Amino acid sequence: MKYQKRKPALILLADGTIFHGKAVAGKEGSAFGEVCFNTGMTGYQEIFTDPSYYGQLMVTTNAHIGNYGANNEDVESDSVKISGLICRNFSYHHSRPAADESLESFLNKNNLLAISDVDTRALVSYIRDNGAMNAVITTEIDKLDDLKKQLADVPDMKGLELASKVSVKEPYFYGDENATYKISALDIGIKTNILKNLAKRDCYVKVFPYNATYEELAAFNPDGYFISNGPGDPEPLEGAIALTKKVMEKGDPLFGICLGHQVLALANGISTYKMHHGHRGINHPILNLMTGKGEITSQNHGFAINREEAEANPNIEITHLHLNDKTAAGIKVKDKPVFSVQYHPEASPGPHDAWYLFDEFISHIKNHKLQTA
Template sequence: MNTQLSPALLVLEDGANFKGTAIGKIGTTAGEICFNTGMTGYQEVFTDPSYFGQILVMTSDHIGNYGVHDEEIESDGIKIAGLVCKKFSQYYSRKKGTDSLDSYFMHNELVGISDIDTRELVRHIRETGAKNAIISSENFDIPSLLDRLKNIPSMDGLDLAEKVSSSQFSLMGDQNAPYRVALLDYGYKSNISRCLLSRGCYLGIFPWNTSAEEVKAWAPDGLMISNGPGDPSAMQYAVDTIKELVDGGIPTFGICLGHQLLGLASGLKTYKMHHGHRGINHPVKNLVSGRSEITSQNHGFAIEYDESLAHKIQLTHINLNDDSVEGIARKDIPAFSVQHHPEASPGPHDSMYLFDQFIELIKNHKV
């Protein structure tokens, strides 16, 4: 446990800076700064591969008070580049807890900063948009930190799939399960695989650079396109693979980055959002059922719907806060996707039915 309090500094590329207290490893880290409004589920958030390369601001006042648990992870370790919070608890109180968040950060060598006015910081990000930032607990010279930030690439145009994807093909589940599903891994969350396994799927997990021919050789019944970090428009290799597979008629379900990639493969465009959606209380409307859902979200890019393609692409979900695209379905082939995270972890289960919808799509295609 880190019992010695050390100073730390957060500097944004526009010059805004905040003094605080170091948490985790003493060092320096940089990346795009973003914020999550969820009040619980921080361990699942920190281990979500979609956050790779980002400094995360948690708006909840207290972080770390219930420790960590070995089962509450979404990948093989922490994926955020750094953490910013208001109050950081070095002690935790939970019977099932296995360690403190402080020890977890030290083990994962994460650099962070606490005692920050996160309300002021989030207001600044909301007003000025996403940007790069740097946290340091070893260098407190603002001009030199700003110079270092000039060498940090923008998330716009950045392909990060290779950083978080599997390095080789693997299998998961019961090979005698009724459905063979190919999971294109661009940084998938573990709960996506759990949701598929619990519905009778045998998974073939394919790395980021897999070709359509390799997927087809495995003869899957369905295709899952995973979430992940980075700019989808920088992943033309993935768009080409997905286009060949979905045009071949394989039942397809895309989530988050997978939704954006399906959109690109279908002729739509994507754009970088002003500051993105990240939290567990985002309202979405299902335009097909008329039902409203509270969803878990984590994305800084989105699809731009094109009415001229309405003959082949149906708009199925919209965000009730800003009317951004939350879901599409192809009219000509069995493929659909959503921007939010139906697997939650953390978050509500309002959209969990989409996994059942995917299974029904596979069933109907097999008949």
């Protein structure tokens, strides 16, 4: 049985703390990255393929991972983006009729190192108390001294530009070319389900690389602009910030999600900061300040915008608040069709409370077309 052949493994945190486990599927080696956790009870395949998780070691808090296998439709990009997986119980057998393969097979095809039999409750509690930090997961348990040296050389997420690692290299199109609306999307880590939601709303999307210029996006003659989610620190994304400023100057509709939200804030002189351990899960409560309604949302971010600076900015209005820690979860530019949110309205699987934001984007586009006709 595979359960008897798995090699001992461990997690070594940057502060020297060690948690023990076993290798999944007999895969050996080491994987480095920032350790973080996601509280979602479902959606592990979407998490693993989300470009926003690039370079991170994922701790899943649900006790069972792999129990419903893997499906070709449940991906958010063309490959696994996490650096490694840490879980409690790994299921080698699945019971989902719609599954195309086991999760073990899916991870092996993506050459991902995973370890199970970890006390994930203790590990998550440690991260919550001490903050997200770099770590290594490894089966090379006899090489700890060397691994400690390698771990010390892993760059901190603060100041790290990662959009270039996950962005498309050449522009491509998504949707029906005869659709009513044309959207220029800047890919700094875009999720497939965002494109699906835009296409459902009669949009034809041209997706551009992270370093595309405003002139390149504008040449598509779009009805609106979109700035995607993505990994890493938003501050190094000078090109995306400059592009966003030009869109605002023109007064065209713009929608930003997650990293795109942070880019919009920076384009308006609002700073960002690295959070203690971030928001990652599908049950985060949000208050819409415009309607007074609550939303349950999917979130995945380790950086946030400065709420005090947003409140003091005469051109910005905060539209959404995270109810757990009161961070600014949504902003809009006054008197312009420009807005963004820190969470994921395209969540799949996950809550659908925020789908309306795509409809708001389309409404901005319709109104702008009428005003400029």
